[in-house]
Amino acid sequence: MNEKQNIIEYSRTLGFDKIGFVKPNALPNELQHLEEWLASGYNASMEWFHKRKDTLANPFALLDNLQTIVVTANAYPAKVDFGNTKMKIAKYAVLPDYHKRIKASLKNLDAFLFEEYNATSRYFVDSGVLLEKYWATAAGIGWQGKHSLIITPEFGSYINIGILLTTLAIEPDEPAKNHCGNCSKCIEACPSNAIVKPAVIDCNNCITYHNIENRGERSSQIMAAIRTSEYIYGCDICADVCPFNSKIATKSEEFHFDLPELLSGLSKENFDERMSGYPLKRPGYESLRLCIAAME
Ligand code: B12
Structure with missing residues (x-):
């Protein structure tokens, strides 16, 4: 079994529903979009975006000798019955905190990459330092819809994303193509x-x-x-x-x-x-x- 297949097989045992790989690059266009977004005040009171701009657009700042960005997806329920009430909560919130669950799986993946390939890694979930949706598209997980969320063919947009940066060079996947068309x-x-x-x-x-x-x-x-x-x-x-x-x-x-x-x-x-x-x-x-x- 080759290296990439070995990692994919192991990731299945960790409960990830999907995994993709991308060779990192700096993101000058995304930096410009982010700056326009911030200049328009669309971040509301989330001031932390201003401080994190540089790492958001440059993943190399987060790990020396970064070679591959591994992107994972965990699906959450597509339909939830909330019982007899008119109030609703976001569907992802019916499961235990995804940050903890996904980080626990990424921790195991980190240990596996170290033991098998002597690679150094860092992982993030819903962090303020990476444009997770950009990397999810680049790694072929899904495309960014007009609602700005990543849409996967298998689970729709009902996924949470995890990111692992590693010094191991892994063959990259093709980026996902956008299928939104004229739908709005x-x-x-x-x-x-x-x-x-x-x-x-x-x-x-x-x-x-x-x-x-x-x-x-x-x-x-x-x-x-x-x-x-x-x-x-x-x-x-x-x-x-x-x-x-x-x-x-x-x-x-x-x-x-x-x-x-x-x-x-x-x-x-x-x-x-x-x-x-x-x-x-x-x-x-x-x-x-x-x-x-x-x-x-
Ligand atoms: C801040 C944040 C929020 C904020 C802001 C949302 C937003 N769209 O930015 C709030 C609190 C509103 C929010 C809400 C939700 N969030 Co949120 N959020 C984040 C967080 C931490 C950062 C997102 C970010 O970087 N925003 C900054 C903007 C600028 O980035 P962007 O939306 O990708 O915008 C890009 C495009 O606009 C593009 N662009 C801009 N202008 C132009 C112009 C042109 C010409 C082009 C080509 C491109 C372009 O460039 C931008 C930068 O790449 C991420 C985790 C992460 N670190 O990525 C989770 C994350 C995006 N959230 C997530 C989720 C699940 C949600 C909710 C669905 C939760 C819920 N059910 O209530 C909602 C969805 C609302 C929505 N439609 O976005 C998931 C998304 C999973 C998925 N399927 O994609 C993430 C990835 C967390 C995770 N790890 O699972 N979130």
């Missing part, structure tokens, strides 16, 4: 008009930004959009209308997550205990309560 259902469906042009999100108008990241004020307009959306954590509206997402069937398609049961017993202690290790713990009890109150 995601742009039209966003209730707060957050997709200003294909693949460009204005976070000031994005429901996920407001109900997960934003700790400051929310305008009455955005509150009205949140109420219409029914989302108290994250938002999947742009993804759910995507034709590539309606076609897929994942192993965990019929996932049941009893939101009413969770919300009915919502004392702080109860919430912290039940949500330990889950994404809802991140905004925390108080923030979630504010979102729920705003729904009434």
Whole structure:
């Protein structure tokens, strides 16, 4: 078995649904897009983007003798039944925190590459230092849709991405081709008009930004959009209308997550205990309560 096949086989035992490889390069065009995005204020209050600009556009700054960027994808449920409530949460949040799960698998991959090939690696999940979606396209995982998310033929956009940088040279994959064509259902469906042009999100108008990241004020307009959306954590509206997402069937398609049961017993202690290790713990009890109150 060759080196690449050996790594792919091992990655399957770690629970990755997909893996791809790309030879890194500096990203002058992406840096320019990122600068335009920041100059337009589309990052809202996420000031950290300004400080990380250089590594975001230059992965060589993150690992000496970087040879390959390994990109992984873990699928999450495509359909979730939330029980008898009009409130919703982002589908990825029905599973235990993906950062922890994927990092644990990447840690094993790192150890494997060291033991088998004496390679040095670093890994990241949802980090502030890499343009993960750019590398996912370059490594053939999927293409960047107009909602700005990576769409895979197998799991639609319902995936989380992991990245491992390594000193081992591995044969690269072909980049993914874009199949969105003239479709712009995601742009039209966003209730707060957050997709200003294909693949460009204005976070000031994005429901996920407001109900997960934003700790400051929310305008009455955005509150009205949140109420219409029914989302108290994250938002999947742009993804759910995507034709590539309606076609897929994942192993965990019929996932049941009893939101009413969770919300009915919502004392702080109860919430912290039940949500330990889950994404809802991140905004925390108080923030979630504010979102729920705003729904009434
Ligand atoms: C910050 C962030 C957010 C922010 C901003 C989102 C955004 N689109 O930037 C907020 C909080 C809103 C958010 C929301 C969500 N997020 Co988020 N987020 C991130 C994070 C940490 C950074 C993204 C980033 O770099 N943004 C900066 C912008 C500038 O980059 P970009 O969107 O790729 O934009 C590119 C294009 O616009 C292009 N471009 C711009 N102008 C032009 C012009 C031309 C001519 C061209 C050709 C290109 C071009 O260049 C840009 C740079 O490459 C990544 C993890 C990571 N490190 O990559 C996760 C990540 C993107 N998020 C993820 C997820 C799952 C979500 C949500 C679906 C969660 C949810 N259900 O609520 C939503 C989706 C909202 C949406 N439609 O984007 C996943 C995406 C998985 C996937 N299938 O792609 C990631 C990869 C995390 C992970 N590891 O799994 N997120």
